[in-house]
Amino acid sequence: MGMTMTEKIFARHAGRDRVEPGELVDADVDLMMGNDITAPIAIKRLKDLGMTRLPFPDKLFLVMSHYAPSKDIASAAQIMISRQFAKEQQLPHYYAEGAGIEHVILPEEGWVLPGDLVIGADSHSCTYGATGCFATGVGSTDLAAAMATGRLWFKVPESVKFELNGTRPQYIMGKDLILHIIGLIGADGVLYQAMEYAGDTLRTLPMEERLTMANMAIEAGAKAGIFPCDDVTEAYLSGRAKRAYTPEHSDSDAQYARTYKVDVAALEPMVALPWSPDNVRTVSDMAGEVVDRVFIGSCTNARLSDLRIVADILKGNKVACDTLIVPGSKQVYRDAMHEGLFDIFLDAGATVSAPTCGACFGGFMGVLGPNERCLSTSNRNFVGRMGHPTSKSYLANPAVAAATALNGAITHPKDVLAVTGLQVAG
Amino acid sequence: MQFEGRVWKYGDDVNTDVIIPARYLNTSEPSELAKHAMEDLDETFVKEVQPGDIVVAGKNFGCGSSREHAPIALKAIGVSCIVAESFARIFFRNSINLGLPILESGEAAAAAEKGDTLRVDLATGKIENVTRGATYQAKPFPEAVMKIIQAGGLMNSIRDEVLAREATYAQ
Numbered sequence: 001m002g003m004t005m006t007e008k009i010f011a012r013h014a015g016r017d018r019v020e021p022g023e024l025v026d027a028d029v030d031l032m033m034g035n036d037i038t039a040p041i042a043i044k045r046l047k048d049l050g051m052t053r054l055p056f057p058d059k060l061f062l063v064m065s066h067y068a069p070s071k072d073i074a075s076a077a078q079i080m081i082s083r084q085f086a087k088e089q090q091l092p093h094y095y096a097e098g099a100g101i102e103h104v105i106l107p108e109e110g111w112v113l114p115g116d117l118v119i120g121a122d123s124h125s126c127t128y129g130a131t132g133c134f135a136t137g138v139g140s141t142d143l144a145a146a147m148a149t150g151r152l153w154f155k156v157p158e159s160v161k162f163e164l165n166g167t168r169p170q171y172i173m174g175k176d177l178i179l180h181i182i183g184l185i186g187a188d189g190v191l192y193q194a195m196e197y198a199g200d201t202l203r204t205l206p207m208e209e210r211l212t213m214a215n216m217a218i219e220a221g222a223k224a225g226i227f228p229c230d231d232v233t234e235a236y237l238s239g240r241a242k243r244a245y246t247p248e249h250s251d252s253d254a255q256y257a258r259t260y261k262v263d264v265a266a267l268e269p270m271v272a273l274p275w276s277p278d279n280v281r282t283v284s285d286m287a288g289e290v291v292d293r294v295f296i297g298s299c300t301n302a303r304l305s306d307l308r309i310v311a312d313i314l315k316g317n318k319v320a321c322d323t324l325i326v327p328g329s330k331q332v333y334r335d336a337m338h339e340g341l342f343d344i345f346l347d348a349g350a351t352v353s354a355p356t357c358g359a360c361f362g363g364f365m366g367v368l369g370p371n372e373r374c375l376s377t378s379n380r381n382f383v384g385r386m387g388h389p390t391s392k393s394y395l396a397n398p399a400v401a402a403a404t405a406l407n408g409a410i411t412h413p414k415d416v417l418a419v420t421g422l423q424v425a426g
Numbered sequence: 427m428q429f430e431g432r433v434w435k436y437g438d439d440v441n442t443d444v445i446i447p448a449r450y451l452n453t454s455e456p457s458e459l460a461k462h463a464m465e466d467l468d469e470t471f472v473k474e475v476q477p478g479d480i481v482v483a484g485k486n487f488g489c490g491s492s493r494e495h496a497p498i499a500l501k502a503i504g505v506s507c508i509v510a511e512s513f514a515r516i517f518f519r520n521s522i523n524l525g526l527p528i529l530e531s532g533e534a535a536a537a538a539e540k541g542d543t544l545r546v547d548l549a550t551g552k553i554e555n556v557t558r559g560a561t562y563q564a565k566p567f568p569e570a571v572m573k574i575i576q577a578g579g580l581m582n583s584i585r586d587e588v589l590a591r592e593a594t595y596a597q
């Protein structure tokens with residue numbers, strides 16, 4: 001019987017010929033990541049254990065993303081723990097404040113590669129699976145154990161296949177595909193399982209849309225979201241990959257727990273209503289629902305292609321509510337600036353800030369007040385996620401976010417087009 | 427390892443954002459985190475919880491972010507054990523790695539009500555609802571997971587390997 005790409009990646013990293021779903025294995029990890037919130041606990045665990053020297057410093061990435069630049073004295077103290085550790089251990093991959101969000105930076109710089117086994121002490125580490133690696137979120141103690149030994153215990157997950165067929169209509173982005181899927185299967189639809197993507201839609205699905213989709217695998221309870229390594233992947237990695245890599249491909253007779261088929265051509269832009277990413281409606285159904293502000297940012301949708309579509313829609317118009325735009329990384333920030341997108345955003349009356357997680361998790365800079373409603377391009381809309389427990393967040397793609405910003409109410413991008421006569425690239 | 431405690435009962439999909447809201451994540455100090463455990467779901471929890479109490483919930487307990495602050499907060503406030511129909515994967519790992527006992531039993535979770543007394547035997551997976559006079563069997567842990575629990579958590583299980591390597595640096 002054949003194996004899925006996930007099973008092959010685990011087998012290779014566990015030094016085995018094959019593994020079965022449900023098996024517990026010790027596997028070597030290629031890359032591990034911690035951020036300003038999760039790394040301090042891992043560092044403390046290693047100090048408590050008496051460890052003085054990191055055996056694989058080049059595999060560790062520490063990214064100061066969440067409360068960076070430091071929001072207050074306590075968060076500054078947290079960052080100082082990672083900074084000090086990076087100095088002590090002479091870490092080659094320490095990203096100080098302003099670098100951006102780990103899940104934007106690592107793929108963009110070509111560190112996470114097809115066939116890799118990657119862990120990150122952040123639940124959205126599943127983002128990296130877009131490149132064809134197996135990447136999963138773990139806790140700080142897991143990170144500490146991997147930092148100390150280079151390996152970690154894993155339960156080999158079953159795989160669930162999602163076959164995407166058809167051409168994406170205009171305004172349908174990776175965000176709509178994944179929101180549709182999460183709405184279909186629920187927040188616990190693929191608990192402990194790997195979501196593997198296939199189908200002819202992939203041929204024209206750019207890496208940035210795949211990153212958005214893999215990012216939200218955790219919102220359906222998945223352990224990972226994983227895309228095959230294909231021409232789109234190779235083109236993205238060419239000139240970018242930092243190491244040689246060995247892609248794994250699923251066998252034609254591999255076993256899947258379930259297979260879902262998605263007719264992409266029939267999709268409409270989607271929005272997830274409070275309080276769960278699986279509470280999904282079409283944007284058309286929710287059109288006119290008033291919001292107090294719009295947040296365009298986060299590891300889900302703050303890459304250059306996202307900001308370009310936002311600029312296309314905002315250009316020459318004025319926002320009708322507070323609109324905060326936060327590029328996902330320093331590179332995205334620089335590119336957006338050079339392309340003149342910042343001028344468009346500022347002319348439209350939006351705010352642009354330095355790369356950070358910030359508002360996405362109610363951390364700082366854009367926190368929601370009592371009953372405040374926000375349309376956000378991020379990935380979670382749980383109670384209190386973006387601020388006060390009575391605040392509400394609605395999740396949608398960047399085009400919908402931009403259209404909504406112009407109206408101060410949930411708006412389908414095609415309706416903005418009708419009003420302004422703008423030409424928006426699909 | 428046996429525990430006995432009063433039940434705090436919650437529903438499905440209790441996420442880590444309500445177990446410990448992000449606005450308190452600027453610290454990882456267990457005693458600080460404990461002050462805000464479950465705050466956005468149940469304001470009475472922090473005020474009335476007693477050491478040894480048991481949290482009981484439905485499906486997918488601990489879903490959402492990977493923050494280990496969530497099981498740390500529950501452990502620090504004195505929760506002895508969590509019984510749920512199922513756990514979110516990262517929460518499950520974090521709890522095992524930290525040595526916070528968790529048991530999966532949909533039946534035990536569904537039958538228990540707030541304030542019931544539960545008696546839990548971690549080694550056998552037996553859950554007794556003393557108030558209702560019923561006994562349930564939780565899903566057994568795989569052997570490799572039981573080893574981590576018996577070692578007292580993941581870091582203890584790798585201690586010898588790390589210390590042996592450290593000793594070679596000193597030479």
Ligand code: SF4
Nearest residue numbers: 124298299357360361
């Ligand atoms: S942007 Fe939001 S979801 Fe992404 S890592 Fe930061 S806090 Fe988490």
